[in-house]
Amino acid sequence: MTIKRIHTGSPFESKIGYCRAVVAGGFVHVAGTVGQGDTVQDQCRAALDVIRKALEEAGSSFDKAVRVNYYLPDAAEFEACWPLLTETFGDNPPAATMVECNLIDPKYRIEIELTCLA
Template sequence: MSERRLIGSGGPWEERVAYSRAVVRGDWCFVSGTTSTASADPAGQADAALAIIAASLKEGGFAMTDVVRVRYLLPDAADFEACWPVLRRWFGDVRPAATMQECGLIDPAMRIEIEVTAYRG
């Protein structure tokens, strides 16, 4: 059985909620829901979250081109279209399976949360 490797980003929520930014198991990498409030607008937050995800994948030996599944979580579905250009820039050639869901997030300043699964087999 393959070893389980935990990747942290040093963010405060990981300690508070007891989770890892990413978990690597064999050829799989599961990246937790990732947010950023570096920008007030959803597209800026999406771009910043995807940069955090890319860094976590890289630390685990993966790349954005390995992403096979992505979930977008937004408190307001109307904000999703503004994110499309950012998502095309990150995933235009990758074209992972994707889902967008409207739901509440832990902080009202967060406009989008993104979770990915990557496979490098």
């Protein structure tokens, strides 16, 4: 099986020892991704942009998404992201889960993890 690893240059990749995405077994597995910004919407938009670029490098796209996990320290903020998510996935929404939990740094409001067909 061929495995392709996609790096974005995030400082966390080298500090923690992971890559943004791995293409293997017909799937693109995108690591939990946070974004920059002051609001949960800003961070959601930025995280989706990072994910979009990784998917493009992998030869995939959001319309091939099969599973997404959202992690937020405050579940009450999730609804503010819904319009961005429905716009991103359009007519091809994946199976989804939202989990309330602590993230790697308190400044982050949302982390998104995605699996797509390659």
